[in-house]
Amino acid sequence: MNNKFLQERSLKAVWHPCTQMKHHEIQPLLPIVRGKEMWLYDSEGNGYLDAISSWWTNLFGHTNPYINAAIRDQLDKLEHVMLAGFTHESVVILSERLNKLVSGKLGHCFYASDGASAVEIALKMSYHYWYNNNQPEKNNFVCLQNDYHGETLGALSVTDVAIFKEIYAPLLRPGTCVPTPDWRYAELGESPKDYALRAAAALERHLEQHHTETAALIIEPLVQGAMGMGMYHPDYLKQARDICDKYQVHLIADEIAVGFGRTGTMFACEQANIAPDFLCLSKGLSGGYLPLSVVMTSDNIYQAFYHKKTSQAFLHSHTHTGNALACSAALATLDIFEQDHVIERNRIKAGYLNQIAHPLSTHAKVRNFRNCGMIWAFEVETNDPDFAGKFFQLGLNQKLLLRPLGNTVYFMPPYIISENEIDLLVNGTLRILNSL
Ligand SMILES: *Cc1c(COP(=O)(O)O)cnc(C)c1O
Secondary structure, three states: OOHHHHHHHHHHHOOOOOOOHHHHHOOOOOOOOEEEEOEEEOOOOOEEEEOOHHHHOOOOOEOOHHHHHHHHHHHHHOOOOOOOOOOOHHHHHHHHHHHHHOOOOOOEEEEEOOHHHHHHHHHHHHHHHHHHOOOOOOOEEEEEOOOOOOOOHHHHHOOOOHHHHHHHHHHOOOOEEEOOOOHHHOOOOOOHHHHHHHHHHHHHHHHHHHHHHEEEEEEOOOEEOOOOOEEOOOHHHHHHHHHHHHOOOEEEEEOOOOOOOOOOOOOHHHHHOOOOOEEEEOHHHHOOOOOOEEEEEOHHHHHOOOOOOHHHOOOOOOOOOOOHHHHHHHHHHHHHHHHOOHHHHHHHHHHHHHHHOHHHHOOOOEEEEEEEOOEEEEEEOOOOOOHHHHHHHHHHHOOEEOOOEOOEEEEOOOOOOOHHHHHHHHHHHHHHHHHO
16 A cells, blocks of 8 residues: 555554644554564655664564564463463563562562553552551652653643643543752752752652652653653752652652653662662563563562452453563564664764764754763744644655644654764754754
8 A cells, every 4th residue: 555545544544642633634644564673664764763672662673573573482482371271481581580580679570551550559559568567648749840641631630731631621631740850950060970969859848748648759860751752960869769668658650651761770769879669561572563561669668469368469460461462572672772782882882972963962952962872852943833843744755753832842752763873863854954
């Protein structure tokens, strides 16, 4: 089927996510027929550099031969088995390897299929832990201003993104938002670290008053993704861990977007040398191939559910929990991290991008150019309410897949990006900025 044909049929039959479908009367859908490494191709053979890893998931390129082979191998052995009453090799090995990556501190892995479900699981488990410990009044949650944790009702309750949340307010039991540590909110002359400490003090004031009715604090460590790649100092995480310990409140680290090397370390929490009580992972977990998520937790939490009474157990389930194909993709992804020394190599790639990005970071229309690991972001000075849509179209003309969040442009490329492709990305972005 050619592009035009696919576009028309998709618009009739498919309701696309995060989209006002009527806008597609003007902005065409882009049918993709194949992917290879950094590139996505349409039916006319036009290639687009996937500079945002297809919504932050694809770590090692499209149709990666190593991951493909691992999935094929699994496919011929076992595609799926229910995980209640049954188990399989891939899910066992994956759980053990994930725990090793967090120094053995989170030895119990509970699986689901997507990020929002992982958040729901962490929230329910946290509350249920306190319930099992005779503190059922600890049933509220605290999140950060500008946090995003997904769009099912529980996850939306701890999300602070008005456009996704406002309409559904009557359906929610909202958590309390405390001030964000994002340094864009710092006063003139206040360092990112000082600002992070000021935000931590606000968290402490809240928990001092409300800890007896608070189950957990949920945060996006180091980078608040969906609300414009807000970045903050790792000392906030250290403080948050200490404050949660002091007031007996769980810390849920939502590393669904930032896990697996995005911030320059395998997990963002490493940069503050802390372990959360719950670690939520998804997106890059399967290399971006298949829907898979996991909530990792500690012995202490796990033990609170371990009892002869059925009702004391965590009776939550998703049909595809621990799917074998998805786990095999995740194992292959972890192999690549080890074999190719990805974290070290990414440092060199990030250094190269920062070096050639000088004309971008100093561009007259660019504000707050920032970088954390393999994430770059900046605001573009504009009054155009449709800036994001227009920039996306201009990006495609430059063979770049970029999808700004409001007036924030960001790069979140697969880790296989080459220096040539970094040149294409930076120079193409400059051409777009100059054409605005
Ligand atoms: C994407 C994301 C989620 C939700 O994951 P889905 O798979 O889209 O449900 C939750 N938290 C963070 C930080 C995310 O980036």
